Amino acid sequence: KDLVLSWLVLLLGALPLCGAMSYSRPFAHLAKRLSQLGGALCGWYGAKIFGGKHTIILRDEDLFPKSSISSNGMKLYGAYPASRVIAYALAALNAANSPLVDLFETLLQSQLGSHYPVADHRFYDIGGIGAEIFDDIVLVGSLAFMRSMGVHMPEGARVKQAVYLSVNGELAAVFALSYAPATNVKACLQALARCTGLTPILATRDFMITPQFLKHRYKLSPDRIEFPTVEERARLSSPDAVRQPRQGA
Numbered sequence: 001k002d003l004v005l006s007w008l009v010l011l012l013g014a015l016p017l018c019g020a021m022s023y024s025r026p027f028a029h030l031a032k033r034l035s036q037l038g039g040a041l042c043g044w045y046g047a048k049i050f051g052g053k054h055t056i057i058l059r060d061e062d063l064f065p066k067s068s069i070s071s072n073g074m075k076l077y078g079a080y081p082a083s084r085v086i087a088y089a090l091a092a093l094n095a096a097n098s099p100l101v102d103l104f105e106t107l108l109q110s111q112l113g114s115h116y117p118v119a120d121h122r123f124y125d126i127g128g129i130g131a132e133i134f135d136d137i138v139l140v141g142s143l144a145f146m147r148s149m150g151v152h153m154p155e156g157a158r159v160k161q162a163v164y165l166s167v168n169g170e171l172a173a174v175f176a177l178s179y180a181p182a183t184n185v186k187a188c189l190q191a192l193a194r195c196t197g198l199t200p201i202l203a204t205r206d207f208m209i210t211p212q213f214l215k216h217r218y219k220l221s222p223d224r225i226e227f228p229t230v231e232e233r234a235r236l237s238s239p240d241a242v243r244q245p246r247q248g249a
Contacts, residue, residue: 055199055226056192059237060099060206063214064179069103072176078167083113085104085173089165092131092140095121097234099206100163100177107175123230124149139166141207146171161208177201177208181217189220191226201226 076082090104108115121131128141139149143160147153151166155187163175182204192200202211202225211222228236 001108009202023137029235043212054197055201057203058200058225060204060209063185063204063209063218064099064206065182066099066102068180068182069100069177070180071103071107072174072178074107074175075157076173077157077171080167080172082173083108083111085165086111087113087116088133088136088138088167089140089163089175090130091116091118091133092121092129092138092165094118095131096123096129097205098129101107103177104175110214120127123234125230127210129207137169140164145207163208179208186218189214189218193220193224199226201230201236202227205234205237 074082074086076085086104086108090101090108093101093104116133119132119134121129124141124145125127126141126145128139128145128149131138131140139146139151141149141164143153143158143162143164146164146166149166151164151169151171154171157164157171157174159174159176161177161179163177164171165173165175189200192198201212202209204210211220211225211227214220215222216227227233
């Protein structure tokens with residue numbers, strides 16, 4: 001009788017360990033197999049989070065890492081020197097926390113230029129930034145933005161993939177850029193497109209990256225992407241917003 005009771009006590013103590021092993025080992029084995037196929041096993045906690053319809057935030061670095069964006073040259077208009085127009089563009093981009101800051105910082109260093117302070121700035125939903133620098137009103141944005149703001153576009157100044165800069169209503173410079181699409185990003189976006197319960201939200205600070213731009217570079221339908229206002233995109237891409245959501249996998 002004592003032997004049976006002792007044996008039962010031992011079994012009772014080992015039960016939690018056996019239960020954990022019977023779950024964790026098969027789970028780990030299956031997760032490893034799925035990872036080799038490009039999938040992930042999220043567990044009960046993650047499965048609960050992913051249940052139903054959800055959204056996924058796409059930020060600038062998720063789509064085009066800084067190393068994939070390069071300069072394709074610039075063209076100046078008017079009497080402003082290269083160092084000044086680059087400094088103007090950098091000041092406006094820096095005020096907006098744009099991912100293009102590092103690129104324009106490199107351009108400014110190549111011209112031995114100086115940094116300029118921004119007295120005031122504002123964002124435009126149509127793809128641009130307005131800034132007051134010294135006594136000049138500076139606009140930095142896309143071609144569509146410049147046209148919407150009434151800036152005259154000379155012949156030859158119609159490069160779509162470029163950052164435009166105007167000073168006091170006159171075009172001052174065009175900076176041609178190259179965005180190299182990444183193979184792994186393309187595969188991930190195609191996988192997102194197949195997930196009917198998952199809606200991508202574009203929370204980019206780079207005014208060049210829009211749903212239409214993703215359609216051109218990654219063949220992703222813009223109808224599947226939510227593109228909120230510039231203020232909401234700035235909020236969603238802030239460091240505080242990154243820490244708040246619960247991650248499922």
